[in-house]
Amino acid sequence: MRRADRLFSIVQLIRGRRLSTAAWLAERLEVSPRTVYRDVADLQHQGVPIEGEAGVGYRLGRGFDLPPLMFTLDEARALAMATQMASQWLDPALALAASDAMSRVMSVLPASMRAEIEHMPIVAPGSGLEPAVARQLQTLREATQKREVLQIDYEDLRNQHTTRAVWPLGCFYWGTVWTLAAWCENRSDFRSFRVDRIRSIAPADRRFGARAGRTLADMLRQVSAREGGKRHTKAEPPIS
Structure with missing residues (x-):
């Protein structure tokens, strides 16, 4: 890689992250950290507002922009x-x-x-989500972003129907299935629901806050602890 291209790449890599260490940049660019230190110092000397220092990490100062990117x-x-x-x-x-x-x-x-x-010889056929499920997913995603409590009618894997008041925390994709991660008021615990098994969704006309012990981070820590911190070779959706 030419040095000019490497300098450009450094700016692009730094601008795309909140903090980039020299070690990470060196690995991406296949150069030594010392080369990164030297290149960053040169960019700073040329007026590029790269903030940070060796051993800590770098970020791009506000107000700096580049012309539209060209892709390979x-x-x-x-x-x-x-x-x-x-x-x-x-x-x-x-x-x-x-x-x-x-x-x-x-x-x-x-x-x-x-x-x-x-004319790429690679095609992804249109065999994805059913339209109704896709609309359900959008409703759940938007409620997650707005922190809106939802009332859902759910049919579990044993075909049993329940009505739940849930705090939607996040939507997870498992290859062919989407699940909703939520705090369930009825169970006073975290639950996951297959989106394609949610029969109806209605707003509960109230919102929820980031309460300690009921956040997505808390749920993920609970799952990690239950699984013993081990990574599985094949991820399976945790279903309510």
Whole structure:
């Protein structure tokens, strides 16, 4: 990699993270940390507002911007493929946003690269979420972001129906299944619900706060403790 390209890459890597250590940058760029220290010092000397220091990490100061990025062919291919796959498994609003974002990427690509992307021999067939499930997922995601308590009618794996008041904490994708991680007021405990088994959703017209012991971080710590901190070779969704 030419030094000019490496300097540009350093700025791009730093701007994409809250804090980047020299060791991490060196690994990504396949150079020594000493080279990173020298390059960062040169960038700072040239007026690039990189904050931080060796041994701590770097971040880009506010107000600094660069012209629109250009992508390599493989980067554009990866984005196009990821967008195509994700659109099958996202809720309608995010699927549309992903499509719009990819359209913007395509609009700045050279004609030759655009043609390559449009004729990729890799296709993700439209066999993702059922429309009704996708709409449920959007409702759950938006409630999670707004911290809205929901009333759900749920059919579990034994076909038993229950009505729950839940605090939606996060939506998890398991390859072919989405689950809702939540604090269940009825059980006074964390529960996970398969989105495709939620029969109806209604707002409870109230919100919840970040109460200690009932956050997503608390739930993940509980799961980690229950599993003994071990990583499984095949992740399985924890189902209520």
